[in-house]
Amino acid sequence: MITTREEMLLHVGQIVTLDGIVDRGKMPTLLGADVDDVDSLGHDSRGKHCHATGILEKSVVTQKEIDDDNGKHGPSARRGAGTYYALVRKDRSGIATPIPSSP
Secondary structure, eight states, rough: BBBBHHGGGGTTTTTEEEEEEEEOSOOEEEEEEEHHHHHHHHSSTTSSSEEEEEEEEEEEOHHHHEEEEEEHOOOOHHHHHHHHEEEOOTTTSBBBOEOOOOO
């Protein structure tokens, strides 16, 4: 079970279980990796201590990619340039669902 972002970064491309507080941001993250905003009980996962298991993926978005996409499709709401992480389901059908930890 991974409990720090530093440890998480060592396991890109692997199946991992992350454990911590789901960030309260617009796009919820667990240790900095995107996770679903609805937990396994059907409630908002933000601000809750949860764990989630999946494949840790990394993506890098450049400003050039954003500019090119805006030129083709017009401006759209999105994150800016940067490096992003997502915890995806093992079957790759979407991002992982957080499971609330027992109190």
